[in-house]
Amino acid sequence: MSMMKDDEYLPLRDVVFNTLRQEILTGKLKPGERLMEIHLANKLGVSRTPIREAIRKLELEGLVIMIPRRGAEVAQITLKSLQDVMEVRRALDVLAIELACERMEQEDLDSLYQACENFKAAVKTKDTRMLAEADVAFHDKIVLSTGNTRLIQLVSNLSEQMYRYRFEYLKDASSHEMLQQEHLEMYQSILKKDKITAADVVRKHINNQEEAIIKQLQLEKDDRRKNV
Amino acid sequence: MSMMKDDEYLPLRDVVFNTLRQEILTGKLKPGERLMEIHLANKLGVSRTPIREAIRKLELEGLVIMIPRRGAEVAQITLKSLQDVMEVRRALDVLAIELACERMEQEDLDSLYQACENFKAAVKTKDTRMLAEADVAFHDKIVLSTGNTRLIQLVSNLSEQMYRYRFEYLKDASSHEMLQQEHLEMYQSILKKDKITAADVVRKHINNQEEAIIKQLQLEKDDRRKNV
DNA sequence: TTGTATTTTTTTTAATACAATTATATAGTA
DNA sequence: TACTATATAATTGTATTAAAAAAAATACAA
Numbered sequence: 001m002s003m004m005k006d007d008e009y010l011p012l013r014d015v016v017f018n019t020l021r022q023e024i025l026t027g028k029l030k031p032g033e034r035l036m037e038i039h040l041a042n043k044l045g046v047s048r049t050p051i052r053e054a055i056r057k058l059e060l061e062g063l064v065i066m067i068p069r070r071g072a073e074v075a076q077i078t079l080k081s082l083q084d085v086m087e088v089r090r091a092l093d094v095l096a097i098e099l100a101c102e103r104m105e106q107e108d109l110d111s112l113y114q115a116c117e118n119f120k121a122a123v124k125t126k127d128t129r130m131l132a133e134a135d136v137a138f139h140d141k142i143v144l145s146t147g148n149t150r151l152i153q154l155v156s157n158l159s160e161q162m163y164r165y166r167f168e169y170l171k172d173a174s175s176h177e178m179l180q181q182e183h184l185e186m187y188q189s190i191l192k193k194d195k196i197t198a199a200d201v202v203r204k205h206i207n208n209q210e211e212a213i214i215k216q217l218q219l220e221k222d223d224r225r226k227n228v
Numbered sequence: 229m230s231m232m233k234d235d236e237y238l239p240l241r242d243v244v245f246n247t248l249r250q251e252i253l254t255g256k257l258k259p260g261e262r263l264m265e266i267h268l269a270n271k272l273g274v275s276r277t278p279i280r281e282a283i284r285k286l287e288l289e290g291l292v293i294m295i296p297r298r299g300a301e302v303a304q305i306t307l308k309s310l311q312d313v314m315e316v317r318r319a320l321d322v323l324a325i326e327l328a329c330e331r332m333e334q335e336d337l338d339s340l341y342q343a344c345e346n347f348k349a350a351v352k353t354k355d356t357r358m359l360a361e362a363d364v365a366f367h368d369k370i371v372l373s374t375g376n377t378r379l380i381q382l383v384s385n386l387s388e389q390m391y392r393y394r395f396e397y398l399k400d401a402s403s404h405e406m407l408q409q410e411h412l413e414m415y416q417s418i419l420k421k422d423k424i425t426a427a428d429v430v431r432k433h434i435n436n437q438e439e440a441i442i443k444q445l446q447l448e449k450d451d452r453r454k455n456v
Numbered sequence: 457t458t459g460t461a462t463t464t465t466t467t468t469t470a471a472t473a474c475a476a477t478t479a480t481a482t483a484g485t486a
Numbered sequence: 487t488a489c490t491a492t493a494t495a496a497t498t499g500t501a502t503t504a505a506a507a508a509a510a511a512t513a514c515a516a
Contacts, residue, residue: 011296012470013284036497047471049277052499056241056284062378068239069477069498084378091323095315150290150312154382239499264467275501280469297468297507 012046017054019044024063024074025163035064035072061157079217082165082210089158090206093139096155097198099146100190108145109191115141116183123176132163132170138183142190165213168220175212182208240274245282247272252291252302253391263292263300289385307445310393310438317386318434321367324383325426327374328418336373337419343369344411351404360391360398366411370418393441396448403440410436 020040023029035055037048044051055072058064064072075081104112115138122134136159143155169175182205189198248268251257263283265276272279283300286292292300303309332340343366350362364387371383397403410433417426 009296011468038497041471048498049470049472053281053284056281057288060285060288062381068237070479071498081377084376087323087327087376088320088378088382091319092316095319099315148312148315149309150316150386153290154316241499266467276468277500277502298509299468 012050013053016040016044016046016050017057020054020058021061021063024058025160027164029074031074031076033074035074037071061161063161077164077217079214082213082217085158085161086206086210089155089162090203092151092155092158093143093202093206094199096143096146096151097186097190097202098195099148099151100142101193101195101198103147104145104190108141109187112138112141112145112187112190116180116187119183120180123180126173128170131176132166135170135179142186162209162213165216166209169209169213169216172212172216175208178208179205240278241281241285244268244272244274244278245285248282248286249289249291249388252286253388255392255396257302259302259304261302263302265299289389291389305392305445307442310441310445313386313389314434314438317383317390318431320379320383320386321430321434322427324371324374324379325414325418325430326423327376327379328370329421329423329426331375332373332418336369337415340366340369340373340415340418344408344415347411348408351408354401356398359404360394363398363407370414390437390441393444394437397437397441397444400440400444403436406436407433 020029020035029035037051037055040051041048055064055066059066059072063075065075066072100108115134119131119134119138122130125131139159140156143152146152182201185201186198186205189195189201248257248263257263265279265283268279269276283292283294287294287300291303293303294300328336343362347359347362347366350358353359367387368384371380374380410429413429414426414433417423417429
């Protein structure tokens with residue numbers, strides 16, 4: 001009698017997909033690094049088939065670049081690609097918060113306030129990982145409240161991709177206070193159903209992040225120049 | 229048949245991907261229809277491997293729903309899914325035209341005007357296929373002029389998905405004049421670099437389309453009720 | 457007839473085998 | 487040395503095979 005918790009079955013291709021995705025987002029797999037099938041298959045203890053299927057999905061997500069008959073490699077992080085992502089994210093986050101102003105129920109609002117508080121607590125701990133999670137949780141609540149499946153999917157995708165850049169940036173403690181303040185402003189404007197202010201805050205929020213990340217990228221570049 | 233230039237080599241998986249995608253978008257493959265590997269492999273004269281890889285990509289695009297160990301089927305068209313897509317598209321098309329106002333060069337503007345004229349010509353022919361192509365061409369020019377790779381990818385994806393709904397709707401000749409008029413207004417506002425008007429026209433454009441498509445969906449529903 | 461086991465078939469999943477292509481190393485030549 | 491040609495190895499692309507699971511068909515009992 002197998003005590004079946006078999007509900008949690010995930011095809012190997014999806015396990016591989018999630019694994020590779022995570023490694024790319026956190027930087028374990030570096031930009032430009034080649035994804036060789038046999039190599040990955042051995043490393044993960046599976047055959048090439050699920051590896052290939054996972055790579056197809058990563059390709060469509062833009063995390064991986066395919067060159068026919070040469071294979072896949074981790075997409076580069078460039079200033080341009082960052083700006084492209086941010087431009088789109090800004091538009092979608094503005095849409096999300098505008099819809100949230102229309103559609104959030106009292107229950108959602110309470111839960112959003114709680115997320116604000118959680119972020120505040122995370123700032124105090126200075127644990128980057130917790131901070132990142134609290135930040136994601138806050139933004140997720142807004143996007144989820146729109147009820148728009150497509151939007152939810154796209155934003156979660158884009159914002160996860162940003163972690164390729166953002167994770168480093170969150171280590172800079174000087175910005176934490178500001179993030180916290182902006183979260184509160186977002187909450188308040190949604191509470192007042194004030195779309196215009198809400199949109200402004202979001203834009204400011206994204207702009208700040210973009211700026212901070214660009215600074216980070218610049219630093220890395222300088223480092224490379226010095227150290228190599 | 230190897231009459232294709234070696235430069236234009238496309239892996240079978242991509243050929244299959246494009247083929248299936250097109251069949252879903254045009255409705256040859258109907259919502260809910262199962263995509264069975266051996267069947268498709270025989271039909272397209274390839275092995276199952278490229279079929280599977282193509283299905284993974286369609287899955288990520290949202291055109292196909294995967295049920296583990298049961299297989300893939302064509303995603304359903306519902307009023308909700310249409311509204312979700314349109315909500316996102318509206319935001320991204322507004323972004324695109326705003327960026328176009330900033331970034332279009334004289335050359336691009338001329339080419340956009342040409343696209344307007346082409347659409348006008350297509351309206352006269354009353355050939356739905358030509359009309360659809362001319363419409364896509366016009367919108368593509370705007371999006372491409374932004375130079376934002378990510379945006380280009382997302383919009384092309386979303387707008388193609390709309391063809392699942394829109395193709396039928398374009399058969400309704402009564403809307404053609406209006407579409408043509410709206411294209412011209414877009415061109416003119418980009419020419420004047422008038423973001424606000426441009427954004428308004430785009431919103432109106434999308435709203436009109438959404439409305440028309442909803443009407444179509446409603447009709448189909450009524451038809452089914454009567455005929456079955 | 458209805459409901460439940462049991463077997464068979466179909467289908468997906470995963471691994472493996474083979475072919476085609478590209479990258480790399482080596483040897484020969486000017 | 488620099489360059490080309492050729493052989494060799496590594497890697498991707500495609501097909502096939504084998505295993506696992508689900509669906510369908512069948513048989514049997516109430």
